[in-house]
Amino acid sequence: MDTLAELRAGRLAGATRLDLSCGLTEFPREIFDLADSLETLNLSGNALDALPDDLGRLHKLRELFCSDNRFTKLPESIGQCSKLDIVGFKANSIANVPAAALPASLRWLILTDNQIEELPDTLGHCTRLQKLMLAGNRLSRLPDPMAALQRLELLRISANRFESLPDWLLSLPRLSWLAAAGNPFDTQAEDAAITAQSVPHVAWQDLALGKKLGEGASGVIHQATLKSSQQDVAVKLFKGAVTSDGWPHSEMAACIAAGAHPTLIAAQSRIDGHPDGTEGLVMALVPPSFRTLAGPPSLASCTRDVYADDAQWTADVALRIARDIASAMQHLHARGILHGDLYAHNILWSAQGGGRLGDFGAGWMTGSLDASQTAALQRLEMRAFGCLLEELLARCSNAPPTAVSALKDRCMHADIASRPSFDEALRILQREAAP
Structure with a gap:
């Protein structure tokens, strides 16, 4: 029996997750029978263009996914769900994002590949937001109240219509992974x-x-x-x-x-x-002895990579990986390139061979930006490197040099101007690494 039939037969009582992808054109009202247990609702891959006005009855809902449907407007009833942590409406035809559709509880919002030209000022009220995916829309500006998003760590605004970046964006204290390629200022x-x-x-x-x-x-x-x-x-x-x-x-x-x-x-x-x-x-072709350093972020970890439970290495190996990645990033910045996705899941490593950085999916150019903007953007990527250092050092089987721990702290400093450049980081890592 398929999932929809099981739902309608009352056989899913107590379910915390529900996945329905079966050509739906209307929201099945039987979903409300799970209101006291349902935490994750995935309705992606259907033909929906609306959600019920009383969606807030799903009072335990934390994750809502409605990608690959036919929505032209982000449903306002989403805003009734006060515990929503993640909302995903990728690849619809959304042109309208009402202020009421954005619950303040949001930590992760996915609106990739739609037709959005404007976002409401109330997005700045979502102060828990860590991850915001807006690539592939028609945006030419971001609301100034978004400057209040002090926890925002990852932002994707590539493939839009930005002629410039807002100044406040370059001072967000936790922003680490920014992609902005394919905009008029970048092409x-x-x-x-x-x-x-x-x-x-x-x-x-x-x-x-x-x-x-x-x-x-x-x-x-x-x-x-x-x-x-x-x-x-x-x-x-x-x-x-x-x-x-x-x-x-x-x-x-x-x-x-x-x-x-x-x-x-x-x-x-x-x-x-x-x-x-x-x-x-x-x-x-990277030798087969190299393997991926970690898996990508999970729904729970949001912006941080997921490592194997047994991931561990010596401090010397960790320093070599960090040095190799710092060297690659120094090279990119010198060429006016931002990686945009400096993560362990984009790094291949081996104990003997060190680290190799790949995947330029979020890469973009600074050639049209002035020197101060470029410097600020490069310091944003230093925080991403600080996160990587933190993860590497946490899994060392022996104590790393104190100078490297201090470097990690500087890379993650809330004041962007206080962070080192990759030139300086590389000098420190070269000095501390084993001969």
Whole structure:
């Protein structure tokens, strides 16, 4: 029996989570029978365009997901759910976000890939907000009351219509992961960066694709062989649609502009002649001894990566990983590139080989910004590095140097101007690392 039939038969009494993806055009009223237990409601992948006016009857609801539906307006009844922690309405046709639709309890709001031109000032009342996903809309400004979002750590405003960034954005004390590529102020910088740092082109016919190595929102990565040289490489084929980070074209631009660096997984060449017109990049194949440092954030952890329960390393290994990533970030900042997603889940590591930074899905350029804005944005990424240091040091099997713990604290300082640059961080890590 399917889930909807079980719900209607009363067999789901006491359920804390309900997932329904079965072509719904109306909200099943039987969901209210779970009002005293339901905490997570996932109605993604249906044909809904409205929620009931009395949604607040679900008084224990903490997580609501309605992505890939037909909403044109964020339902105001959402605001009645006073315990809502996470709301996700990705890939609808939402153009209207009423003030009443935003409960003050929100910690994570996902409105990616809609048609939103304006956000209400009351978004600034959601002071618990840590994660805000707005890529792929029609926004040209953010409400000034959002300056009150002192807990905001991750913001995605890529693929919108911003001519500039609001000044208050660059002083938020906890903002660490910011993506803003594919806006008018950034697109010229993208084009200039690609022109300045061109890469060779490889014909699709010269590639023999092997097994799939991984898949993300923006594309699929395969192991491959260059037929002409018999060289083993990695190939990323882009999907083309807007992602939670922005446009795949922006990712390609950042990856190409990054150039070569020993601790960076960057582009070696660009693919021409794919039979479906798919864009793609050829990258170095990282040895199989390297593995991903951590998993991405969970619904519970929100902005922080999830490590394996047994994740542990010596202080020397932790310092080598930190040094390698600091070196990669120093290189990117020197080239006017912001990574936007400096996380352990985008780092490959091995005990002997150190760390390698990849995934430019949230990468963007600072070429059109003035020096003070660029410096502030680079200091935002220092807080992301501070989070990484904190996670690495917490899992050391022996005590790390006190100077590195002090560096971590400086990287996470609430006053952005007090944070070090990657130049300084790298000098400290090189000094403290084992010979």
